[in-house]
Amino acid sequence: xxxxxxxxxxxxxxxxxxxxxxxxxxxxxxxxxxxxxxxxxxxxxxxxxxxxxxxxxxxxxxxxxxxxxxxxxxxxxxxxxxxxxxxxxxxxxxxxxxxxxxxxxxxxxxxxxxxxxxxxxxxxxxxxxxxxxxxxxxxxxxxxxxxxxxxxxxxxxxxxxxxxxxxxxxxxxxxxxxxxxxxxxxxxxxxxxxxxxxxxxxxxxxxxxxxxxxxx
Amino acid sequence: xxxxxxxxxxxxxxxxxxxxxxxxxxxxxxxxxxxxxxxxxxxxxxxxxxxxxxxxxxxxxxxxxxxxxxxxxxxxxxxxxxxxxxxxxxxxxxxxxxxxxxxxxxxxxxxxxxxxxxxxxxxxxxxxxxxxxxxxxxxxxxxxxxxxxxxxxxxxxxxxxxxxxxxxx
Numbered sequence: 001x002x003x004x005x006x007x008x009x010x011x012x013x014x015x016x017x018x019x020x021x022x023x024x025x026x027x028x029x030x031x032x033x034x035x036x037x038x039x040x041x042x043x044x045x046x047x048x049x050x051x052x053x054x055x056x057x058x059x060x061x062x063x064x065x066x067x068x069x070x071x072x073x074x075x076x077x078x079x080x081x082x083x084x085x086x087x088x089x090x091x092x093x094x095x096x097x098x099x100x101x102x103x104x105x106x107x108x109x110x111x112x113x114x115x116x117x118x119x120x121x122x123x124x125x126x127x128x129x130x131x132x133x134x135x136x137x138x139x140x141x142x143x144x145x146x147x148x149x150x151x152x153x154x155x156x157x158x159x160x161x162x163x164x165x166x167x168x169x170x171x172x173x174x175x176x177x178x179x180x181x182x183x184x185x186x187x188x189x190x191x192x193x194x195x196x197x198x199x200x201x202x203x204x205x206x207x208x209x210x211x212x213x214x215x216x
Numbered sequence: 217x218x219x220x221x222x223x224x225x226x227x228x229x230x231x232x233x234x235x236x237x238x239x240x241x242x243x244x245x246x247x248x249x250x251x252x253x254x255x256x257x258x259x260x261x262x263x264x265x266x267x268x269x270x271x272x273x274x275x276x277x278x279x280x281x282x283x284x285x286x287x288x289x290x291x292x293x294x295x296x297x298x299x300x301x302x303x304x305x306x307x308x309x310x311x312x313x314x315x316x317x318x319x320x321x322x323x324x325x326x327x328x329x330x331x332x333x334x335x336x337x338x339x340x341x342x343x344x345x346x347x348x349x350x351x352x353x354x355x356x357x358x359x360x361x362x363x364x365x366x367x368x369x370x371x372x373x374x375x376x377x378x379x380x381x382x383x384x385x
Contacts, residue, residue: 080324081225081269094320095361102326102345105338110346117379121354123366127375141378 053085061089073097073125100125107133169206220247221262222277228270230277234261239280241333268328272321276328279337282309286336310340319348319361 052061059067068079068090076097080087090097103119107130111119116134120127131138168178218234222243238244243263250261265273314322322341329338349357358365365372 077267077327081267083226084269084271087226087269087271091320092362095323096363098320098323098327099361099363102323102342105326105330106342106345106349110342112350115346115350118352118354118357119349120379121372121375122357122363124371125366126363140381144378144381 051085051088053083061085065089068093073100077101100129103129104133166206173206219260221260222273223262223264224268224270224273225266226269228273230273232277236277236280236284237263239284239334240276242331265331267331269324272324272328275321275325276332276334276337279310279313280334282313283336306340306343314340314344319345 052059052064064086068076068086071079076090076093080090080094080097099122103126107116107119116130120130120137164179171178219231220234220237220243222230222232222237224230234247237247246263247261250259250263251257254261268276317325322344326338326341326345329335329341348360352360357363367375
């Protein structure tokens with residue numbers, strides 16, 4: 001990719017121009033011996049692949065790559081910004097590290113709703129980034145979860161109420177005392193094994209008789 | 217001509233006219249802060265940007281140079297519909313500027329434009345990334361951006377279920 005970045009826009013002029021022109025001078029302060037080196041505006045592009053920066057102790061790029069493998073994404077961005085050698089070393093990882101970060105900026109105003117949904121499904125970091133950028137999404141999820149809990153509770157009450165009516169009907173037919181239950185009893189938690197109090201055949205017969213009764 | 221020295225995270229210094237630098241909201245604030253804190257009104261401000269490396273900073277300055285006579289867009293203008301801004305502001309030069317860049321550089325430019333508060337550049341770069349995402353499937357985006365799914369068990373399916381009603385169509 002070297003050199004491609006600079007074209008086709010005009011390169012920044014390395015010298016100060018007088019008389020209202022664009023004034024940018026590019027200098028490298030990292031030159032040896034502290035002196036400043038005038039650079040030609042292509043800084044950080046012509047670095048050969050996989051070099052190590054001068055460090056003490058000096059490590060080969062493969063070792064740096066291994067160390068960077070343990071870093072979380074935020075620290076990897078810092079590493080990319082530290083020196084051109086490390087930026088080059090992490091070039092292959094760059095899009096995956098940066099994507100969740102830029103989603104935060106893209107999500108609001110640039111991405112359509114369908115695309116936002118797709119991005120939530122990419123991975124955990126993307127999902128988190130979208131939810132941070134659009135807080136209405138986790139809010140809606142919490143509301144929906146709350147509604148589902150209430151819905152399940154209502155369904156459970158209805159099932160319990162039906163079961164008690166069935167049980168009392170069967171008890172009544174057998175001449176046994178009915179089980180009394182008051183308003184609000186249906187809020188009791190369903191007991192395990194309760195369903196087996198009457199077998200399926202008994203319950204089916206009871207329901208059939210219950211349906212026939214008005215016609216008799 | 218008043219100048220300001222802008223230093224990238226990896227130590228490259230860019231000497232920029234203050235008029236151009238002030239087109240970035242962040243640099244403008246930094247210059248004003250320097251002026252208030254400095255006794256010498258003639259002193260040249262020096263601003264160190266610790267989150268942007270030289271290659272990216274140079275591109276931002278190139279873009280600012282090209283658009284130095286454009287009206288400055290406020291950072292929060294048309295936030296709900298940035299696409300309109302991008303389409304209006306994108307010139308042939310912008311398209312040529314972005315065309316040779318790989319996605320990683322464009323993404324770094326987004327972070328830089330956001331940090332330096334350069335709304336116009338943020339618009340065109342976000343729009344470019346948006347065009348690479350919109351209309352693609354999950355797998356296509358994962359391939360394009362080298363993303364790996366780290367969902368466990370049924371987490372991905374759960375997210376799809378949430379998606380059915382969390383964003384209105």
